[in-house]
Amino acid sequence: MAILDQFQLKGKNAIVTGGGRGLGLGISEGLAEAGANVLMIGSGTSVEKAAEDFKAKGLSVHALRGNLLDQNAVPSIYTRARDMLNGRVDILVNNAGMQRRHPCEEFPLSDWTDVLNLNLNTVFQLCQLAGRDMIEIGYGKIINMASMLSFFGGYTVPAYAASKGGVAQLTKALANEWAGKGINVNAIAPGYMETEMNTNLINDETRSTEIIARIPAKRWGTPEDMKGVAVFLAGSASDYINGAVIPVDGAYLVR
DSSP: OOGGGGGOOTTOEEEEETTTSHHHHHHHHHHHHTTOEEEEEESSTHHHHHHHHHHHTTOOEEEEEOOTTOGGGHHHHHHHHHHHTTTOOOEEEEOOOOOOOOOGGGOOHHHHHHHHIIIIIHHHHHHHHHHHHHHHHTOEEEEEEOOGGGTSOOSSOHHHHHHHHHHHHHHHHHHHHHGGGTEEEEEEEEOSBOSGGGHHHHHOHHHHHHHHHHOTTOSOBOGGGGHHHHHHHHSGGGTTOOSOEEEESTTGGGO
């Protein structure tokens, strides 16, 4: 197969959680531009609006509303998504996530539970559900969303740091068991990105200046920066890459 063909996703079905905004929006667009049939899962109306916008561009993108924070609802949401994709899921991107900030000594258990549920427990559930289907067909690409806080501890974000550390280790554990079954499980670790989650940091002139000073690329990342690595990990060009956590951070991590 010619190398550029290995980045084509025509005929592949993809689920992207949190696909209606932020990094998930960029990933959804990238996969669809590469030819995939994409189903975005989101909890709000933004996912439906995003799907309409993509369809207007001629891309095969669909929307499904669902609350992935509700652990009991996750299996039924996955089943509905799979059904909308004609019963086959080739690519799963676990992008949905949330953030809560408090000093560690004051961090509410309710916030801890919510962050761990969405960022880690739901990720495991969806990996397991999709993994079972992928094992049956002997093929699958799972892309989890890690973070710089898979490597660092962060500040006032103990739940987020714990969840993203867990995502990195879960990715490796699944790769160990499923690599021999035709399934690739990898993770992307975004750096500081211009998304809604980072609005407060972006608007804090002092903190934003400090962050950019640490980034060799001298800018914040964007959802557009996620397209290439997502398409790479979703296609056959990455068939021998498994259990990797790939930073997309403008070289922040190595500074």
